[in-house]
Amino acid sequence: MIRGTTTIGMGRLAGAALIALLGLGPAHAQTASAPAAAPTMASVEPEEPFTHTLPDWSPHWGLVRGGWENGGTRIWNGDTGKMVGLVATGRWSDIALDPKRRAIYVSETIWTKVNRGTRQDMLTVYDPKTMALVTEIPLPGRLIIGTMKNNFVLSDDGKQAFIYNFSPASSVNVVDLEKRKVAQVVELPGCASLVPVTGVGFSALCSDGTLATVTVGPKTSTVSHSQPFFKAAEDGVFDCFVYDRTKGEIVTVTYTGLVRTVKLGASPTIGDAWSIQAAAGVRPGDTRPLDINWFPGGRQAMALHRATGKLFVLMHRGEYWTQKDDGEEVWVVDMASRKVVKRVPLKKPIGNIEVTQDAKPLLFLSGDNGLVQVMDLATYEIKHDIERGGGGMIVTPDVD
Amino acid sequence: MKRFDIDSLGEKLLRTFAGNTSRRSFLTKLGATIVAAPAFPLLPVSRARAASKPDRSPEAKTAFARNAQTKDDTKCDYWRYCAIDGSLCSCCGGGVSSCPPGAEPSPVSWVGTCINPDDGKAYLIAYRDCCGKSACGQCGCDNTDRETQLYMPQLNNNVIWCFGTKSMEYHCSTAVLVGKAS
Secondary structure, X not given: OHHHHHHHHHHHHHHHHHHHHHHHHHHHHHHHHXXXXXXXXXXXXXXXXXXXXXXXXXXXXXXXXXXOOOXXXXXXXXXXXXXXXXXXXXXXXXXXXXXOOOOEEEEXXXXXXXXXXXXXXXXXXXXXXXXXXXXXXXXXXXXXXXXXOOOEEEOOOOOEXXXXXXXXXXXXXXXXXXXXXXXXXXXXXXXXXXXXXXXXXXXXXXXXXXEEEEEEOOOOEEEEXXXXXXXXXXXXXXXXXXXXXXXXXXXXXXXXXXXXXXXOOOOOEEOOOEEHHHXXXXXXXXXXXXXXXXXXXXXXXXXXXOOOOEEEEEEEEEOOOOOOOOEEEEEEEEOOOOEEEEEEEEEEEEOEEEEOOOOOXXXXXXXXXXXXXXXXXXXXXXXXXXXXXOXXXXXXXXXX | OOOOOXXXXXXHHHHHHHHHOOOHHHHHHHHHHHHHOXXXXXXXXXXXHHOOOOOOOHHHOOHHHHHOEOOOOOOOOEHHHOOOXXXXXXXXXXXXXXXXXXXXXXXXXXXXXXXXXXXXXXXXXXXXXXXXXXXXXXXXXXXXXXXXXXXXXXXXXXXXXXXXXOOOOEEEEOOEEEEEOO
């Protein structure tokens, strides 16, 4: 029945196309007979449809995930405000870019019959130029959560992927990206939100307030824990922390606004904590109700420009337990001097922030309403307001 | 007055779970999670227990608790929704603790501790997702009282909790009253 309907439909389409072609004949002839119209002839030459390839990756690109209703990830050129292409990311997926720009990776989950059938988890590899599907690496599972910044991360050399799984037991898939297969699955109870550790494996934040470090061996791995340095249930560290691969560090921020640097390694070094509010000359954040202050918040609440050591944090006014509220200001923190050097008011509520890593950086902002904004950090002016540009998490390509 | 008891919560959750599924591998994984997560809802609850008389005065309440209401469960400020994230099933053809037609309730959930403004007492709420259909998309709420990050998933409201259901596709979220928290 379905097949019959399809055939009729195709037949109608073909017929319409034929009529259109026949109709074009006389019109074309008339145009040709009018001398004044001669210059336009070239514009009606038959065309061959084709597909573009991506231009060379620009450090000024921002890949912005669509909102809940449209999970595709649009690639925006921050210089022009124009769309360059789209990465096919479904609702249940995370994206990562190869640090050497050799591939676009999507870690994703689908079902064979859309909302039912056999569940399929895979790491999908796309060509960085043609965006053609290269291969799909089957995964034993992955957390279904929409998208989060640190659930799918790559090693600095781009040879390994670490994919968080929750089933609801917590584990990490270690994927060999050269052999394109899962190398091992590491059980990691009570921990999530991953960061690569060069020469070691990866680290993760844990519910006991520690940082777990997983030393990945050829076949098995060992897990060690730092001393506790935060209180997960009372003043948790945002799991969207930022990673500086040039220094082998992460910068973490807690709900109340405590900033801390952690030097990664087989034995990580936990830095001391300091208040982002105090760094701006404001009273430090507190957990007490009715204590209205500036707090960090959002979905992707912070970004780090590695070369200048500038941390950009989405801040909003309110009470404690507003950690997912959109930002009203961007606070620019100089990590070296531990000072907030600029507070930039935002005209629209913003939930996600990311910065390009080049010498003339742009700030990408996105909000729940699908708005994408591009801010020039030389002037702090908004260069582009892009309606329906995305609204979700933002990724910028690495630069060498 | 029945006090909240972690064992009884576990029993209730597992009993419901057992009644709904026979997936052994899932039970094994769930067991591993509970063993692996000693902090499972103990933290907010233990705090409440530690104080001989929990302070439920307006000054001690979160902004959500001070403004919560008990009449309309299709609004984000309904008291049980203090840590919900998602579409309210009560706006999707279901109820505050029941799934819309054709959707399957998840046997496990994340939890919240919410204060009922009518009696000033704290209750443990299980946010069970309804699963197996495309997203309802109505009455989206995202409240974050005592909500934690992903490394403490039992108190994180982003995770899709459709574990042990026929399909993990997310439809909407309910707020099931489990018991008194203090």
